[in-house]
Amino acid sequence: MKTKKPVLSRSYLYKTIVLSTSQLVLAGCSNTMSAKQAEPPASRPAYEKIAEHYLLNTSFTAQGQDERIRFVILHYTALNQADSLAMLTGPQVSTHYLVPENPQWRGGEPVIMQLVPESKRAWHAGVSSWGGWRALNASSVGVEMVNRGYTELPSGWRQWYPYTPQQIKAVSILLKDVIARNQIQPYNVLGHSDVAPLRKSDPGPLFPWKQLAGMGIGAWPDPQTVEKHLAGRAPKQAAVVLEVQQSLKRYGYDQIPQSGELDEDTRKTISAFQMHFRPADYSGNADAQTEAIAKALLEKYRQ
Numbered sequence: 001m002k003t004k005k006p007v008l009s010r011s012y013l014y015k016t017i018v019l020s021t022s023q024l025v026l027a028g029c030s031n032t033m034s035a036k037q038a039e040p041p042a043s044r045p046a047y048e049k050i051a052e053h054y055l056l057n058t059s060f061t062a063q064g065q066d067e068r069i070r071f072v073i074l075h076y077t078a079l080n081q082a083d084s085l086a087m088l089t090g091p092q093v094s095t096h097y098l099v100p101e102n103p104q105w106r107g108g109e110p111v112i113m114q115l116v117p118e119s120k121r122a123w124h125a126g127v128s129s130w131g132g133w134r135a136l137n138a139s140s141v142g143v144e145m146v147n148r149g150y151t152e153l154p155s156g157w158r159q160w161y162p163y164t165p166q167q168i169k170a171v172s173i174l175l176k177d178v179i180a181r182n183q184i185q186p187y188n189v190l191g192h193s194d195v196a197p198l199r200k201s202d203p204g205p206l207f208p209w210k211q212l213a214g215m216g217i218g219a220w221p222d223p224q225t226v227e228k229h230l231a232g233r234a235p236k237q238a239a240v241v242l243e244v245q246q247s248l249k250r251y252g253y254d255q256i257p258q259s260g261e262l263d264e265d266t267r268k269t270i271s272a273f274q275m276h277f278r279p280a281d282y283s284g285n286a287d288a289q290t291e292a293i294a295k296a297l298l299e300k301y302r303q
């Protein structure tokens, strides 16, 4: 909704400018600021009638500010379309965007559902952390994709449901816009399993992170840098566990233990990292290729 700005008369404008400069000198907020410098640009009124019952002086801008939204977090719903929508519009969990399995296309553009405006918090991340940030609902945009997740086979293996090409196309169009508008860094485009690796597996190993990175969405290591850090070792050769733990923590996985042991929490976190950056094997082993990918990402994004 737009608020009408009032037309200020010449005498009123003069009065407010005189008032504002004298007030600033008296307040002495900055010792170096002279009354002359403190005058707002002539093209803008000193006080604007934006709100009711008071005037706002918007002629100064603080340097100390940043974007409220820093992260985008991707999920699968593990439900069909109807159940996904029912769950995400109920009282428990929610998301900013819901991308159907087979989106409608109108005039060449996908129809994506918005359930929460970006200016509000959606409840999608739960207990979560990344790179020193906690409780990421407050600082992220949530994107849920209708996908059934996985079926656990009697052997204990998980059979994952693939994403449809149309859904991935729609998601990529949405993400490009969300990332550009909110100026989200590549290493802050994340899966739920990245920010809650001890309890979440979505969006799972079939989500095509590499394909999206090729379109300028999210982070991906440079192959030659991975090769350099592999340093002639076989990809599956065991790496020093503490080395992998430290690298993943520095990259953002701040829940990973720093124990030097391949304990359960370490294994789950390494597995989450592998689902994102090496989905062909997400066993959670601390191997040379995993270490090399982590170090290549650090070199590219976390210097």
Ligand SMILES: [Zn+2]
Binding pocket: 074, 075, 076, 124, 192, 200, 202
């Ligand atoms: Zn999730």
